[in-house]
Amino acid sequence: MNISSEELILKAKNFTKENIKPIAKELDESNRCPKELFDPMRKLGFFRAQYPLEYGGYDMDYKSAFYILKEIAKGSAGISLLYVVHWMATDVLLKYGTESQKKKYLKDLVEGKKIAAYSISEATAGSDAAGIKTVAEKVENGWKINGTKYFVTNGGIADLYFVMCKTSPNKGAKGISLFIVDKETYGLDVTYYAEKMGFRSSATTNLVLKDCIVSEDNLLGKEDKGFEIVLDGLVGGRLGMSAIGIGIGEVALE
Ligand SMILES: Cc1cc2nc3c(=O)[nH]c(=O)nc-3n(C[C@H](O)[C@H](O)[C@H](O)COP(=O)(O)OP(=O)(O)OC[C@H]3O[C@@H](n4cnc5c(N)ncnc54)[C@H](O)[C@@H]3O)c2cc1C
Known part of the structure; x- marks a missing residue:
């Protein structure tokens, strides 16, 4: 798919407004993870931003991914946390996995077909x-x-x-x-x-x-x-948590 980083972030913003914000209160009250949103989010490409084309990604930078997180966090911090953890695992697989492990798992993770x-x-x-x-x-x-x-x-x-x-x-x-x-x-x-x-x-x-x-x-x-691998994965996690924090802060100001 030919999509720019700006377009993908805008899609995340619109998706949050139309599909997450209306149910955010219910999710919070019922302590529920909305599995019904995974498929649409997968189809819109939110899982793929920062990963190489050869594994189904969009070859964008990590900044794009964190802007997507920030937009989603404005509707629901919990949904954006799904991405932070999913991406930590995907990152270490990309960096440290063998060719056979990447072949077996990576594309499905990048595309969000597997969580x-x-x-x-x-x-x-x-x-x-x-x-x-x-x-x-x-x-x-x-x-x-x-x-x-x-x-x-x-x-x-x-x-x-x-x-x-x-x-x-x-x-x-x-x-x-x-x-x-x-x-x-x-x-x-x-x-x-x-x-x-x-x-x-x-x-x-x-x-x-x-x-x-x-x-x-x-x-x-x-x-x-x-241990080194796990700590390396946490680096992306910390940046992701910052993006969520900024999203929450911005929406509070709004
Ligand atoms: C919503 C949520 C999601 C999470 N998701 C995951 C996940 O997906 N995977 C995962 O592995 N973990 C996950 N965690 C766990 C998270 O990583 C831990 O909560 C975190 O590492 C802190 O550990 P702890 O809760 O046992 O607190 P503790 O380690 O017991 O710390 C309690 C307090 O003591 C302080 N403290 C600890 N050690 C010291 C010290 N030596 N000196 C001075 N102060 C100290 C800490 O700063 C903290 O304020 C999640 C936690 C939450 C709340």
Whole structure:
């Protein structure tokens, strides 16, 4: 599709006005993530801005993506949070994924046909992310994951969960790896849909992984080198959160 950054941002502005603002109060009151909007947002191309053409993106800069977020946040911060987390996962796949991983997942993520979650936090590991207890242990032809994640944005709506695990439990941040876990993986369970004070149109859940077996090819980056990758992904997340903050501020002034 031949579209300029300005046109795409304007589409986000109009979409927010026509489709998000009218239901924003209801979403907030009912703590509901509006899945019915995913398809139209996908068709309008909001997921694709900053990614390369070869993977279905529009090859725009990140600024374009953040202006889209800002416009959506003016209607609903929770809906824009969906993008922030989805893009963190997409970014690290683009940067660190093998050709086979990109071939398998990237285009669907860029086009928004699949939604991703980026799951680091646990009950006892928030700011201190390296303190996680979820463990991935080597088994024949793959890895077995056990643990419970908290505060999983896009929990229950994601198709792919990017899950940070300890692979060398005694090595702190130097013993962490990142795995791509398909929602259909046996043993993966989304539990507890959080009631929050804000971002109420964003799905926030727990994620339980019980003896989840994933293949070797689901390891993103090298074994024990995942912490740097996860932190790298958070950079885009922080910029995204800023865009949401600015959107909320602007609409408050308006
Ligand atoms: C709406 C929402 C969505 C989220 N989505 C995701 C997600 O998709 N994926 C994910 O992995 N996580 C997610 N999180 C979790 C988020 O990353 C954590 O809340 C964050 O890392 C802070 O961790 P915590 O809540 O355990 O707070 P804590 O780490 O317990 O911190 C509590 C307070 O103590 C302060 N503090 C912590 N350590 C220190 C210290 N050493 N010295 C001084 N002060 C300190 C902190 O600044 C904070 O004010 C989400 C959270 C929210 C609220």
